[in-house]
Amino acid sequence: MEQHAPSLRAEALALLRQGLRNSIVAERLGVPVGTVGWWLHEDRKDRGIVVERQHDCPRCQNLPIDGPAYSYLLGLYLGDGHIVAKHKQNHLSIYCCDGWPGLIAAAEDAMRKVITGAGTGRRMKIGCTEVKSYTKHWKCLFPQHGPGRKHERRIVLTDWQQEIVNEHPWNLVRGLIHSDGCRITNWTTRMVAGKRKRYEYPRYFFTNKSDDIRKIYTDTLDRVGVEWKTNARGSDPYHISVARRASVALMDAQVGPKY
Template identity: 65%
Template sequence: MNWPLETRQRVLAACREGRPYPETAARFGVPRGTVGYWVHADRQRRGETAPERASACPRCDGLPLDRRAYSYLLGQYLGDGHIVSKRKQHHLSVYCCDGWPGVMAETEAAMLAVMPGYRTGRRQRPGCTEVKSYTAHWKCLFPQHGPGMKHTRPIVLEPWQQEIAAEHPWPLIRGLIHSDGCRVTNWTTTTLADGSSRRYEYPRYLFTNKSDDIRRVYSDALDAVGVAWRVCRRGADPYHVSVARRASVALMDEHVGEKS
């Protein structure tokens, strides 16, 4: 679209005054990407460089960290999250099932609580939504970032992460369940003395992850809150961590519950 020169000049004037791109785009009815392109071209024409954005990282700058929100987000990252870090693109992504909008909202809220100075976004994917937050500093907060899938490399929490996990084990458990876990109802049948059978149902929580290290993070957190667990195997390999004892399921229901 060919925009009037007057519109372009007014947009550039607003941006030079320090107005945010989204606000300027909404004010003049110009797409956000077009505003960014105009500003970039204007800087090139005038021989200017883009101003460096002030860092706002709890690890780099010693800013306060919402430790409870971080513990939850750590669980989400270890399960369904990854970091994209390229020369011009840096973001944390967590993939959330479309059937659980509550989990999606809680994940985005945790991102904003942990890194309040940076924007978030959502992108629709087949069967799920990618919840994203944009800053290279996510690598500082999740030093487990690296090439390849998590179960193919060691995943070890740093001492400061271990302190947060010990301080807030339930948000960590909740984040792990919201990413790679579920609450299910199992059933079995019992044969009575008269030869008839009776169906018995019981709830349990399952956490499924190929990484021995990530399953250990989960089981250590369960130990910290007094939840009994056992490992279920898929073939010869440990695969699931199951919580099925009545008292332990009641604790999980109180602090985690079903996804929503």
């Protein structure tokens, strides 16, 4: 970084304390805007001022919550999400497969609708994209956050969360399927008039190790009239299947394949 006279830095800080934006101060004094931002950061740190990014946390500000967006994001969080809550790191992360770019955009859109003003970003990894939103207030929206893996601790919805899910059940189902579920096409063969014919039929799977999260999913399916069953592979009853034609039709109308 280029060295500037202490008097120039003092002049910049005086202007910033008057409420001028970084870009205006930088243009007026002829220094990079990044340098002005760094001076402001160091000045605040020296004076013990903690600056929090502006946000509209519905729980803290007693604001209405975007129910459809929240119910969908809750499904994503319960499936493939986690919250980092440290002194200098606070963010919600949702992991999305790169094969479904529509889901990446949907996750980011839901974050922005649930807490307006919180910054969002994407971090590319091998085969997936981490969609992140930066604010400590995600803990307010997802009280299920805690130490350890979700399937190793109790996961129960609060009364206010359950009210949102009851009002927007399909959004939760969609979020859970988009995170830990899939729509596949099974096939079988039958003898018809002495000839073997192939039949194909779609079905939905949801897989999660948490008994509590699976119950949240199946309770919601019951509420919307979808029939389901548990498919145990080996001794692990982690798989929920929806295969009956009428129930698959309901899922297709409300969820559909990943995109």
